[in-house]
Amino acid sequence: MVARIQHNFPGQDFTHMWSNLGHFQDNPMGMHWTGIVFGLGAVQAMGYWTTDFLVVQRVLSAKDIRSAKMAPIIGSFFKMAVPLIVILPGLLALAVLPMHLVPASQLQPGQFSYNEVLPLMLARYCGPGLLGLGITALVAGFMAGMAGNVSAFATVWTYDLYRPFIRKTAPDAHYVSMGRWCTLIGVFISIGTAYLAMGFASIMDYVQALFGFFIAPLFGTVLLGMMWKRVTKAAGFWGLLAGTLTSIGIFSAMKFDHRWVGVFALSPHAQGLAQDMYQSLWSCVTCVVVTLLVTLVTKPRPDAELKGLVYSLTEVAHEERVGILQRPIFWGGVALAALVVLQIIFW
Amino acid sequence: MSEKHHIIPVWFFVGVLFSVYGVLIFASGLAEWSHPPNTVLAELHAPVWWGALLIVLGGVYCAAFRPRRQKA
Numbered sequence: 001m002v003a004r005i006q007h008n009f010p011g012q013d014f015t016h017m018w019s020n021l022g023h024f025q026d027n028p029m030g031m032h033w034t035g036i037v038f039g040l041g042a043v044q045a046m047g048y049w050t051t052d053f054l055v056v057q058r059v060l061s062a063k064d065i066r067s068a069k070m071a072p073i074i075g076s077f078f079k080m081a082v083p084l085i086v087i088l089p090g091l092l093a094l095a096v097l098p099m100h101l102v103p104a105s106q107l108q109p110g111q112f113s114y115n116e117v118l119p120l121m122l123a124r125y126c127g128p129g130l131l132g133l134g135i136t137a138l139v140a141g142f143m144a145g146m147a148g149n150v151s152a153f154a155t156v157w158t159y160d161l162y163r164p165f166i167r168k169t170a171p172d173a174h175y176v177s178m179g180r181w182c183t184l185i186g187v188f189i190s191i192g193t194a195y196l197a198m199g200f201a202s203i204m205d206y207v208q209a210l211f212g213f214f215i216a217p218l219f220g221t222v223l224l225g226m227m228w229k230r231v232t233k234a235a236g237f238w239g240l241l242a243g244t245l246t247s248i249g250i251f252s253a254m255k256f257d258h259r260w261v262g263v264f265a266l267s268p269h270a271q272g273l274a275q276d277m278y279q280s281l282w283s284c285v286t287c288v289v290v291t292l293l294v295t296l297v298t299k300p301r302p303d304a305e306l307k308g309l310v311y312s313l314t315e316v317a318h319e320e321r322v323g324i325l326q327r328p329i330f331w332g333g334v335a336l337a338a339l340v341v342l343q344i345i346f347w
Numbered sequence: 348m349s350e351k352h353h354i355i356p357v358w359f360f361v362g363v364l365f366s367v368y369g370v371l372i373f374a375s376g377l378a379e380w381s382h383p384p385n386t387v388l389a390e391l392h393a394p395v396w397w398g399a400l401l402i403v404l405g406g407v408y409c410a411a412f413r414p415r416r417q418k419a
Binding site: 096123124125126127128129130132133136 | 368371372374375376379383384386387388389393394397398
């Protein structure tokens, strides 16, 4: 497969993760290792695992502290397997498909984009029966992802916004009805955002840009707010606002004038995904700096009001004593070892 | 007389779904055996193997999670 990819795309390295990240021009993503380590690793990935509602919702609903710790660890194994589903078919397509794939934004009549890899591969290898199964699996995957996000949207709106701030006392039937309407509206919003995604080079580019807007600055706010009891409400608000506006500003500047790519993404050769990584990094840094500065000029809350909110003032529940195979630390170690082995294999 | 509610495990329905898909795909593979579709590697008859695999998996799920009568 590797030999065929190199034959089809001479001079481009699609099969290594780190060895070609020394310069922006050396890899097809137009990426530098600083973007991966600081933008993706330190901000986007950590932000996803600590602030994404889908992850947090599952951890909060765990039956005990051990289950809560195990939830993201079990998730990490599935996350490490995602490249088998997402990246491997793409690599196989580069090796076997006769047509030359292009980014969706550069699509010309008669050409196919990277986003169409799975349908193209299904049409190439599957006859009528298997094609139906493949399409069913794709649709089921889309539906599962959308159902999780739409239910999270309905929960956040109904429980975290509508109930505490808009209508505090209403019968349960009213909130159930509100949740159902939210689900319906969420589906229509999802369909609308699909048209937004069409303007990006790939769906991954679109998702990472959104992560840069919302998750990257939120990570800075959550981290400081949980770990430092001195942080104030105003500092959290202004830090988050500054981080989000910075992210949107950087994104817009790089889209409208390519000269800004060299400034914010450190090189004019940085492509879409690389731009997203640096956009996340700068937005998180801005959020942290603004939060720190505002904290220093605002009055801290007394400790009594922060119990249960800040790590140092919260009594952390202890795990019950279980065998080594049931301990989160063991499976966390296994996940870490698997991660290191994968990095070495695909260096 | 007390009335008990029995919950049929969702995995039983997964097994039924796998089995139905398996039978359909297996049958389509047999039907096109002598004149395979115009796809790459059609001579390997993938629908027959996938259909058989789905039937086996579906059978295992159906057997393992079949609704059982609860003892009083």
